Amino acid sequence: MAKEKRVLLKDVADSVGVSTTLVSIVLNGKAKQYRIADEMVEKVVKAAMEMNYSPNLIARNLRGGKTQLIGLIVTDISNPFYSAIARIVENRANELGYTVVFSSSDEDKDNTKRLIDVLLNKGVDGLIVVPCDGSEDLIKSIHDNNTPLVLIDRNFPETDISFSCLNNYRATELTTRHLIEQGYENIALVGYKTGMNHILDRIRGYEETMQAAGLGKYIQVKKVNLLNTKVEMSNVLDTLVNKKKVEAVIFLTNMLAVTGLYCLKDMQVRIPDDIAMVGFNRNDVFNLYPSTITHIRQPLELIATQAVNILVDKINHSELEIKSMSFSEPQLVVGTSTPKKKEI
Amino acid sequence: MAKEKRVLLKDVADSVGVSTTLVSIVLNGKAKQYRIADEMVEKVVKAAMEMNYSPNLIARNLRGGKTQLIGLIVTDISNPFYSAIARIVENRANELGYTVVFSSSDEDKDNTKRLIDVLLNKGVDGLIVVPCDGSEDLIKSIHDNNTPLVLIDRNFPETDISFSCLNNYRATELTTRHLIEQGYENIALVGYKTGMNHILDRIRGYEETMQAAGLGKYIQVKKVNLLNTKVEMSNVLDTLVNKKKVEAVIFLTNMLAVTGLYCLKDMQVRIPDDIAMVGFNRNDVFNLYPSTITHIRQPLELIATQAVNILVDKINHSELEIKSMSFSEPQLVVGTSTPKKKEI
């Protein structure tokens, strides 16, 4: 029941009869560099193994300024999209010898600031952040302060902050083109109010593809608020379906797509009989809904792994100030929610 | 661009012209105890505020042995059930001044051991763990070593390790009783192979309720493997539906219920026309499926908050060895997947 006393460097040193410095040198693999005798190296390593020594990271960190801790700030860890990312970040970080600390910003920039402060204070070696609206200056100041930092899922193109995200323009270009090829013309888009680049890129992808296909007159971008989404979504969909006689809707995020499904179910609008739709990111609902939902698949594995790779690289070469940009390509998963439109 | 130098205790001390000790005492609220003059306290606090001082936690921790870090080990953070828990743990931990480090064990006890070692090595003050099959001895040894530890979602009733989980027996008692009241008799259950208590309790809840209702002869407990779930589930459901002519199925976890829905869809078995079913935990699928799925709702907020409360209590009173047990009550959310059975 009593707390086992931890084995210290000193304990190992005493057991071999040498200084703690020597043990530290040997266990850090610098024996050659400090020309420690081979037999001595062997003795020390053996003793350390037998005594089951493991260094106190806090002490090591205080001395060296490194914690092998990575901070991950997402908007909401309970959002399956971000928890999926978290899992991959965790795996990759572990492989590289890091442990992950996470926090949720709730899309709020003051929260983000608070969380970053806390994490830096805990001594994290670097940060992976899903930035939220209005956080650009804040994030820039962290980056300017030479804290290793990588944005994920979203980015600030005007800055020299590294990021790993989806090629968002391509995502909606793909979906829009698919819908056009299926014969739809009156195609609307539902996004949300934000100045964040990932959403703006998705909107551009839709608009430019529509324009290029000569469907400019049908371009309709509806934006709902992130709070009170359900009510706003109902109104938006009511307008699109009943007033605008829209043939297909593209939802810009998973959450919007699922909320959209709830509303359409309430309105007793059938998919795809009454309207075609495209979602974003995988969701069991998309497969189990009466019709399977066509959606964009993000290569999460790649996006998250790249973010960690870039970050760890920055941590290890903090003297270099390189902007790494990783755009991953989206895939279109075609379901039965976007069938070929029957000609009149 | 240059790294801002952190403000140290010494900087504050120098600016006021006193010792670091005094500043430390004042900022830790021990001025009275050390009878520091009131004007001095005021001066120091003012200086610290103005200089925007915040203590280096690493140094503080090295000295005090506390990190204000909590380790959370779940089986898979990308599982929405656990990421929902993670979010609540995070919130409550933050309120109490802690930060959360997470890891996923993948239901593997060797992973669990490795992760616990890493987290303890990082100096976490305590652990919240979802234990997996076969990890009882391991977990017990951590607990015996006086590391503050709380189990969540699952527990080891034979030990004196604190936990916060659902009243699992009540959960299936509720569902089974509901089905019986709706007129079903041939009710089967699908769980998975494990020795873990939470599943065994759920099975007992079903069995004893069936027995008490005089439906003992209908008791059928099917167990699928956690790997290869889809294939095994197909076989199990085929047997239940086609051979055993079962009227209703209870799925013991969210994952099982969703997998079940996939299989039933493939088999073109309609719910509830061909079979009634009950799921576990909330899922958008349950609401958007053609029929809404009756399911057990776990009070996650309560379960997770309690876990943190218990843990922090243990951290602050490590001398007391109290076993705290928190069983939270399940709720039955009734959908259209379990309608009143029409009498013949």
Add this chain to the structure above:
DNA sequence: ATATTTAGCTAAAACGATAAAGCAAATAAT
């Protein structure tokens, strides 16, 4: 007038590791 207490503060040690500088003995060079 001297001894004792109290108020108000500081010096120094400690937490456990790592890095820089140093030092004796053995070997090589002149």
Add this chain to the structure above:
DNA sequence: ATTATTTGCTTTATCGTTTTAGCTAAATAT
């Protein structure tokens, strides 16, 4: 034979706090 170099290790300082013990001057007691 004397000096210079190399080998193999140790001593000391350091990271930024907190805590223990102590120190000085003023206030009180004897």
